[in-house]
Amino acid sequence: MEKAIVIYSKTGNTLGVANRLAEKMNIEVLEVKAASDDPNVMNPVLTYVPDVSSYKHLIFASPVHGFSLSKVMQTYLNQLPDLNGKTADIFITHFFPFAWMGGNRTLKQMKQILENKNVKVNQMTSVNWKSKKRESVIDQMILSYSK
Numbered sequence: 001m002e003k004a005i006v007i008y009s010k011t012g013n014t015l016g017v018a019n020r021l022a023e024k025m026n027i028e029v030l031e032v033k034a035a036s037d038d039p040n041v042m043n044p045v046l047t048y049v050p051d052v053s054s055y056k057h058l059i060f061a062s063p064v065h066g067f068s069l070s071k072v073m074q075t076y077l078n079q080l081p082d083l084n085g086k087t088a089d090i091f092i093t094h095f096f097p098f099a100w101m102g103g104n105r106t107l108k109q110m111k112q113i114l115e116n117k118n119v120k121v122n123q124m125t126s127v128n129w130k131s132k133k134r135e136s137v138i139d140q141m142i143l144s145y146s147k
């Protein structure tokens, strides 16, 4: 399998979306795990660190915590080696009503870290959990990420 989805999910929203995408693409979801899911832990200790070396294309996803990328996903992305030659799509889930309340910033943060690892980031999607358009945003994302 050339592709995989790498996520962190504390309460299951990001995992649920990732599972739907994985089913459509017939690929695996690799879940980053930490010793504690307390979002206030500044330097989380990772207990499962997915190895992405064998994949050409990755989809990374995380929840927004405190207007930012979750610390667990941030720690995971920062410890990745150089991934020159790989491509990625990313998505985040969040629940505040406006994109500027964390969604946009979190996507930018993820993109920046991945670009520092020489990953070419293509598509980015913000899934607002409270939005009436949530299902159509997810469906649209699944369509375009699975092409």
Ligand SMILES: Cc1cc2nc3c(=O)[nH]c(=O)nc-3n(C[C@H](O)[C@H](O)[C@H](O)COP(=O)(O)O)c2cc1C
Pocket (backbone or CB within 6 Å): 008, 009, 010, 011, 012, 013, 014, 015, 039, 062, 063, 064, 065, 066, 067, 068, 093, 094, 095, 096, 097, 101, 102, 103, 129
């Ligand atoms: C500690 C904490 C902080 C959060 N901070 C934000 C935030 O700043 N902006 C936002 O839109 N949602 C925020 N949320 C909501 C989550 O991003 C949202 O529920 C997300 O879908 C959870 O994903 P998960 O179920 O995969 O963990 C926060 C949730 C938690 C638990």
